[in-house]
Amino acid sequence: MKTYKTSEVAKVIGIHPNTVRLYEEWGLISQVERKSNGYRVFTDFHIEQIELVRIALKMEVVQNGLRKKIVETVKVSANRDFDKALILAQEYLNQVHQENKNAVEAICIVKQILEGNTTSDTLCLKRKEVSDYLGISMDTLRNWELNGLLRVKRKQNGYRYYTSEDIKRLKIIRSLRCANYSLEAILRMLNALTANPQINIMEILNTPEDDADIISACDKIIISLQEAAQDAEVIIRSLKDMKRKYK
Template sequence: MHVYRTATVAKIIGIHPNTVRLYESLGFIQKPNRQENGYRIYTDAHIAQIRLVRTGFQIEILQSGLRKKIIRILLLSGSGLIDEAINLTGEYINQIIQEKNKAEQAIRIVRQLVSETDQNESLYFSRRQAAKALQVSEDTLRNWERNGLLAERKKHRGYCIYTESDIKRLKIIRVLRCANYSHKAIFNMVRRLSYFPDENIRDLLDTPDPNDEIISVCDKLITSLQTAEENARSMLGQLHTIRTLLHSESSSKS
């Protein structure tokens, strides 16, 4: 059985030694044995557990409790409960696939809405009527407007009014927000479609503005979900490796 000091483990993984200690304190790796002088001694199983952590946090999907599930997988691995971690990773993969399907379904609905012809631009709706038609709150409409997803509303007797085309755009926004696309991704798509209505909606939603200083996971949701699924499948292989290493190390001690 190979053993390593903290600095050696950090060098192998490519992280700071304090990060190794942090993962230990968080419970993501098992407590290492210590030498008489107090130095920690790590094994190949510890290195495999750290690699699992790095894979798990490479893409952090926050929606629908997915990040909490990743943390739970890592804690199970750090506790040596590998079979439970493997089962939970399978559940995580299935949930990621569901999120991907929801994101793709939203795009199909948006394509259909975009292709529809506006019917009666002389028909106006109040904010309350628009919110009721969309089954969202008036505060949600205000939030979308503040985020630039809808242009400043016309006024009628001091009240905001919405046209049929506004309602269609709001339906598009609602569908995409329900599928967890970010405000920024929706804003970029809506802006581009207003100038280039024939552009590919999927590409617009999955391609952040290169001038954006900060890009979140949901700014390129489909790519992020695909990467998260690939990483999770890699984690399954890593967990099987950890199980083998732990069994081997346990056998060598006995």
């Protein structure tokens, strides 16, 4: 079996030797055996595992625990538990597809609002029902309400209830938060949009980080999610190959 020194691994992958050592320290690759002189001895498995790490860490999508899940996938594969790693990778890919669906749905909703299309309020949901329906925690809903992103109506008995228009608004907020807009920027945009549906959204979202309007903001996250899905499929193929060779 071919072996490598730290410097040789770094040269093959194209990274600094200290990065190789960090990957081992973080548990992203299997523990490396050492010679009597203390020098590390890497194998082809370590090379492939580091390539897996590089793909995982380049993924920019971090919302809703996606980054944590893909890092956990890599760590599990470092322990050669490829079956579990494949399950985690598939879960990651499924979640990426769901996040993409959410962002696309938000674009359709915004377009309807901008075109003046509205629907009658037929919904009357409780906070827990909204939380389950949108996949948003109740604490997140409270936070958005406390920050003025949504003003929830109350029945005569004092209980909050959410309407169809509230659900639309929450879906827009959800996708914009995925695109890393601040709560302040979203609030400014929503208030302006409520006052004037024809407002120039690009001007409202005028912060150093915001380089486009609400539609393009969702497009940006969609592109990132599509790239993440492609990378996840590469990881799944790599894990299957590593399982065949190294389990």
